[in-house]
Amino acid sequence: MERIAIIGGGPGGLMLARLLQLRGFSPVVFERDQHAAERPQGGSLDLHGQTGQRALRLAGLENAFIAASRPEHQGDRLYDSAGTLLFDRDDPADDRPEIDRTALRRILLDSLEPGTVRWGQKISQIAAVERGFAVIGPDWRAEFDVVVGADGAWSRVRPLLSEAIPAYEGVTLVELGFDAGQHPAVHALTGSGKMFAVGDNRALITQRNGFGHIRGYAGLRLSEAIARQWQTMPPAQVRMALAQAFAGWAPGLLALVETGTFLGVRPLYALPVGHCWQSRAGLTLLGDAAHLMSPFAGEGVNLALADAADLAEALTETMTEAPDWAAVTRYEETICARAAIAAEGAAQGLNGAFSSRGVSPVLEHYRARVRDA
Ligand SMILES: Cc1cc2nc3c(=O)[nH]c(=O)nc-3n(C[C@H](O)[C@H](O)[C@H](O)COP(=O)(O)OP(=O)(O)OC[C@H]3O[C@@H](n4cnc5c(N)ncnc54)[C@H](O)[C@@H]3O)c2cc1C
Incomplete structure (x- = not known):
């Protein structure tokens, strides 16, 4: 079986690991945190039907999500600086339930085979080798056929594919x-x-x-x-x-x-809005590593989860049918186009709010x- 390394155990990396395991692969996730509770994971996230929630359904984790999510917390209020309430929508009818990041990470971690995540492994470098790529950790080096950069804003994988810097x-x-x-x-x-x-x-x-x-x-x-x-x-x-x-x-x-x-x-x-890269066999990106944007579109985690679902499908095709990278190249085109729309919205949202x-x-x-x- 091909060897797949996922760098980063955020929502995108863990979702990819889960979906690959369901398809019979044995990916390894390298995560720099020492353990799951090392740092608070941050605020609440709303998961959208066709992206974040869809990925959870494909991963067989819909019920766990429903149990942990808060559909009653979808309201919006807007005040001016004088404290006047200008907009109040206390209506939880949208299909964008909120979930705490820690709860989402826990659901994903609990779904993985024991030992999938190698904690406390900050990856310092990725290097091309004869067949695949070497992943270089604090005091070790291991070779993989495929390396996925799911390591967020300051990805160590991205520089091998793109010169873009956040x-x-x-x-x-x-x-x-x-x-x-x-x-x-x-x-x-x-x-x-x-x-x-x-x-x-x-x-x-x-x-x-x-x-x-x-x-x-x-x-x-x-x-x-x-x-x-x-x-x-x-x-x-x-x-x-x-x-x-x-x-x-x-x-x-x-x-x-x-x-x-x-x-x-x-x-x-x-x-940059519309960021993409020249496809390179054996190496790819998902989530913030591929398309970091400000939180003002509320799409970042939804895109990371949707990318994981699309990449699991593309890697399955690449590794079990034709031994080429074409399916992943198509995946990259798809996620770049999808993220460009959200990134445009995030830039507009930020400039509207400030x-x-x-x-x-x-x-x-x-x-x-x-x-x-
Ligand atoms: C203030 C704020 C609010 C936000 N609110 C929302 C929101 O409401 N809705 C929404 O959809 N999105 C929101 N986002 C965006 C969302 O958090 C991200 O888009 C999402 O977490 C991306 O997931 P990811 O898995 O790609 O990356 P990350 O969540 O960044 O995970 C990357 C993982 O990789 C690990 N890692 C990094 N470098 C290394 C390394 N060298 N070696 C090993 N491991 C490494 C990290 O420890 C981390 O666990 C917000 C972001 C911010 C900053």
Whole structure:
């Protein structure tokens, strides 16, 4: 049986491993985290019917997803910086249930054969060898017929296929955490799903997660150098800088910055819209490694899961029928075209949310979505 290495145990890499195992392959996943609980996995994700949910169905994990997901948390609220509620859609009728990242990762991990994920293996390099590629870990090297880069934004696999480097999007998010029980005002502000408060080139966002947790983001336009500096500053100093940046906003909104538990400073990066590469036998990409974009289209994880479903099919064709790479080349064309549309939407979403026109572009976007539904 051919040997397949998947670099990265995020949602895309784990989904690919699961789907390949269902097809009789024995892939190995190399993940840099020491274990599944090493770091918090981040906020809630909404999975879409034709991409994320479809992949879970193909993986036989639909019931586990239904049990862990929260269809009741799909609401949207929009405020201006004065705290006026401009849009309120508390309607959970959409087919985009939310799931915590940790729960999604757990479902995928539990579905894999024991030993599939090699934890604590940060891959430093991939090198071409006579037949396939060598994967080089902390103190070892192993050769594989196929290597899949599912290693996210700063992929170690991508440079073998493409010269593209993620560019800073000009916007940085400071991530904050709230316990809904201890923060009744944040609980009330957030409504049944997600709330955006948008002002001049700034936004405060909260998002309901599982277990009574609310994740918050204070987003603003910063130069890359300042964003890097904020990443090294103590939380109290970041909070002071944020309080200055959001001065004049309604007290109920400013309280988010003042009271949230500090979780980190995250500058947003993206690959060029439409990023693709010259196909190379034995090596390919999926998810953020292939098409990193800002979260403002809400498509990243959905694309990663959909890519995994398409790649599992393409690899099966490549490895069990004709011994050539054509099916994977077609897969790459498909995912690049699909991601280009989402990346365009993400760029528009980011520039709409952080605009000198304040809340208007986001309000127009929300109203159009309801009109077109
Ligand atoms: C603030 C924020 C909010 C977001 N919100 C949403 C949302 O609401 N909806 C949505 O669809 N998407 C959202 N996204 C995007 C989404 O998180 C990503 O698109 C998705 O996680 C991509 O999955 P992936 O498997 O391709 O990569 P990742 O999730 O990045 O996983 C990559 C894995 O590879 C591992 N890795 C990296 N380098 C190495 C290495 N050298 N060796 C070994 N392992 C390595 C990492 O530890 C990680 O586990 C958001 C992103 C951010 C930053």
